[in-house]
Amino acid sequence: xxxxxxxxxxxxxxxxxxxxxxxxxxxxxxxxxxxxxxxxxxxxxxxxxxxxxxxxxxxxxxxxxxxxxxxxxxxxxxxxxxxxxxxxxxxxxxxxxxxxxxxxxxxxxxxxxxxxxxxxxxxxxxxxxxxxxxxxxxxxxxxxxxxxxxxxxxxxxxxxxxxxxxxxxxxxxxxxxxxxxxxxxxxxxxxxxxxxxxxxxxxxxxxxxxxxxxxxxxxxxxxxxxxxxxxxxxxxxxxxxxxxxxxxxxxxxxxxxxxxxxxxxxxxxxxxxxxxxxxxxxxxxxxxxxxxxxxxxxxxxxxxxxxxxxxxxxxxxxxxxxxxxxxxxxxxxxxxxxxxxxxxxxxxxxxxxxxxxxxxxxxxxxxxxxxxxxxxxxxxxxxxxxxxxxxxxxxxxxxxxxxxxxxxxxxxxxxxxxxxxxxxxxxxxxxxxx
Numbered sequence: 043x044x045x046x047x048x049x050x051x052x053x054x055x056x057x058x059x060x061x062x063x064x065x066x067x068x069x070x071x072x073x074x075x076x077x078x079x080x081x082x083x084x085x086x087x088x089x090x091x092x093x094x095x096x097x098x099x100x101x102x103x104x105x106x107x108x109x110x111x112x113x114x115x116x117x118x119x120x121x122x123x124x125x126x127x128x129x130x131x132x133x134x135x136x137x138x139x140x141x142x143x144x145x146x147x148x149x150x151x152x153x154x155x156x157x158x159x160x161x162x163x164x165x166x167x168x169x170x171x172x173x174x175x176x177x178x179x180x181x182x183x184x185x186x187x188x189x190x191x192x193x194x195x196x197x198x199x200x201x202x203x204x205x206x207x208x209x210x211x212x213x214x215x216x217x218x219x220x221x222x223x224x225x226x227x228x229x230x231x232x233x234x235x236x237x238x239x240x241x242x243x244x245x246x247x248x249x250x251x252x253x254x255x256x257x258x259x260x261x262x263x264x265x266x267x268x269x270x271x272x273x274x275x276x277x278x279x280x281x282x283x284x285x286x287x288x289x290x291x292x293x294x295x296x297x298x299x300x301x302x303x304x305x306x307x308x309x310x311x312x313x314x315x316x317x318x319x320x321x322x323x324x325x326x327x328x329x330x331x332x333x334x335x336x337x338x339x340x341x342x343x344x345x346x347x348x349x350x351x352x353x354x355x356x357x358x359x360x361x362x363x364x365x366x367x368x369x370x371x372x373x374x375x376x377x378x379x380x381x382x383x384x385x386x387x388x389x390x391x392x393x394x395x396x397x398x399x400x401x402x403x404x405x406x407x408x409x410x411x412x413x414x415x416x417x418x419x420x421x422x423x424x425x426x427x428x429x430x431x432x433x434x435x436x437x438x439x440x441x442x443x444x445x446x447x448x449x450x451x452x453x454x455x456x457x458x459x460x461x462x463x464x465x466x467x468x469x470x471x472x473x474x475x476x
Contacts, residue, residue, distance in 0.1 A: 050144050053079055053116045054174045058146065058181050060089050061098075061118045065184075065233040066261060069094040070404030072119055072185035078106040078140070080113035097122070099131040103138045111139035118178050119185075120149040120171075123157035132161040142168040146178030150189045184235070184407035187427065193397035194235065194408040197428040198417055199227060200445055204435055207442030208414055215247050218434040222464035227411075228253050230430065232261040235405045236290075239412025241269040250279045251411070252287055262287045263409065266400075268390040268416060270294040272374045276381055284382035291383055292390045296371040393423045418446045421453055429456060429472040432464070 061075035071094030078086035086106030088098045099121055103110050121131035121143070135143060143162050148171060149155060162169050179186060187195035201218045202208055209216045231237060231253040239251065244267050252262040267274055269291045274281060280289050375385045388396050400408065410420055420426050433449055447453065452472055460471040 050173050053077055057116045057118050058177050061181050064089050066235055067092040072182055074098045074119045076102040077116040078102050078110050078113050080109050085109040097131050100134050112141045114142040115140045116144045118146045120145050121158040122154055123161050124153040132158040136165040144170045144173050146174050188401050188406040193401050194405050195427050196408050196425050198410045198426045199430045201432045202445040203438040205437040206445050206448040207438035208445045209443050210438050210441045219432045219467045220465040223432045223467045228255045232258045234263045234409040235407045236264040236266055237409045238266040240416035241273050243412030248279050264288045266290045268292050270390050276377045281381045281383055289383045290386050292386050294389050414443055427474050431470045433468045435466040
């Protein structure tokens with residue numbers, strides 16, 4: 043192992059900042075950054091491209107060209123050592139003639155897990171690991187969670203009033219926080235693979251759940267609705283925009299919507315084209331299968347104004363409407379599929395199974411935004427890794443719906459990591475202790 047030199051932390055910090063640029067855009071691959079530095083000058087830099095390829099190392103080496111020979115490469119995650127759709131990045135670094143490689147985090151992927159470092163050392167390259175590892179792991183936390191826990195990293199976002207309420211029953215959306223806080227939530231959406239709400243929130247608020255910051259509209263996450271009875275209206279904003287930004291409705295199998303804990307048959311098998319877990323949907327057609335493809339390149343033009351965030355108001359029946367008339371389930375599902383909505387058959391009460399299924403699709407990060415019951419369900423299941431708590435200055439008062447979490451009263455196992463003031467709002471970030 044080579045010794046850390048004075049500039050290692052400076053250049054690694056720059057690489058970690060660069061790696062955040064494509065969070066939420068790199069599909070199954072992590073957003074990794076690479077800097078090629080020679081004589082104290084950055085001669086090549088790159089981050090994993092949208093879609094996951096090309097990798098950062100090959101792009102940075104191409105930018106550096108011959109200047110890479112004898113240089114130092116700073117990489118936020120151990121270079122890959124396996125042949126996938128592209129050759130190993132470790133081979134590319136060896137072929138380039140770099141003299142030294144500095145890595146922040148070792149890759150837990152069983153196909154790598156130290157092999158990339160061994161390849162570099164065997165080729166005579168000096169290797170240093172663990173530089174700014176805490177910061178590097180924070181930037182890669184979603185990928186690392188999916189690799190080690192086989193589920194996405196889950197962030198719970200809550201906007202609460204000064205008296206600890208999420209909203210008032212029966213009043214739809216309520217503006218609890220100000221525009222700066224709402225902008226921060228849209229940034230979080232832009233960096234997240236998927237966003238999830240309950241059907242109660244979808245029915246009460248008719249949200250879009252997109253990123254509406256100017257210039258970042260194309261970074262809207264996959265939108266997921268826990269909808270046991272397939273009640274999402276075809277006229278909803280979510281359904282009408284499903285061909286622009288993917289929408290997944292998580293439904294129980296017909297006739298099992300009111301039976302919590304009914305296991306999906308055949309887990310963990312999952313159809314990547316349709317998404318049913320364990321069985322095929324008899325109402326789907328080849329035309330509908332095409333409509334469930336990933337989002338197109340063209341995006342809906344969205345107003346840059348940021349309205350009160352969908353899901354700020356928890357005063358809705360999270361379970362949706364009373365049980366629907368038998369026999370209508372298939373027709374409702376087919377109507378949604380015609381609009382491009384994917385109906386994923388999986389018991390919404392078994393959140394662990396759902397997250398495992400999402401992980402098989404490469405979803406590494408999930409933002410849970412909507413509803414008191416949905417929030418409580420994820421907390422009770424022990425599936426929340428991070429809590430973003432925004433506290434507004436005004437009280438809700440009588441008829442308010444209590445938040446499962448308020449400042450100073452967090453579930454056991456969570457520690458305060460950061461605080462900030464956004465206008466009149468107070469922001470607190472909590473993370474689960476490992």
